[in-house]
Amino acid sequence: MGGRPVGATAAYWLAHAGFYVTVAERFTDKFAHGQGLDVADQPVQAVQKMGVYNQIKSKVTGDAGFTILDDQGKVIATLGTARDEKGKCFSLTQEIEIMRGDTNQMLADKAKESKRVTYRYGCTVSELRQSETHVTAVFTNTGASEDFSSLIGADGLMSRTRKMAFPPENGQGL
Secondary structure (H helix, E strand, O other): OOOOHHHHHHHHHHHHOOOOEEEEEOOOOOOOOOOEEEEOOHHHHHHHHHOOHHHHHOOEOOOOOEEEEOOOOOEEEEEOOOEOOOOOEOOOOOOEEEEHHHHHHHHHHHHHOOOOEEEEEOOOEEEEEEOOOOEEEEEOOOOOEEEEOOOOOOOOOOOHHHHHHOOHHHOOOO
16 A cells, blocks of 8 residues: 555554554655645544644644735635534635645654554555455565555555556456
8 A cells, every 4th residue: 555644544543453564655755745635524533533633733734714806905705714513614725734745754653653564665566466365466676476465555546556456458447
């Protein structure tokens, strides 16, 4: 699985449940820069349960919304981070917005607190072979085959892992 926010969170919870987890992250710049991430609803609950909520709150971007002006500089509209009576935020910017690199670092550090989680930076899975009892993965950094009970492809929208597991030619591709 990839080592960004989803992979790190999955690694944390799997280790918490007693599994040994190997995270293969293709980037060597462990905590790459990137867009701000909005944290709301269920993700807030997840980071609270993981014990990193206060750490995440300490790294918010401070973006409190934005104001739209007309050509003369007069305020037309302001979109903040106000919540309704049910606690929902109706804004383009959430109350908790944090930069991707900070999120990557915090969640990876939290996952790595467990001795059951191993991170491998600068590698990906280059080949998969499924059997009745396990999946064999070949890693790009060593070329070695390793057996695992399961494999999770937390490697994003254009998932290479998903394409290997469900190739388009077999009619199951996404």
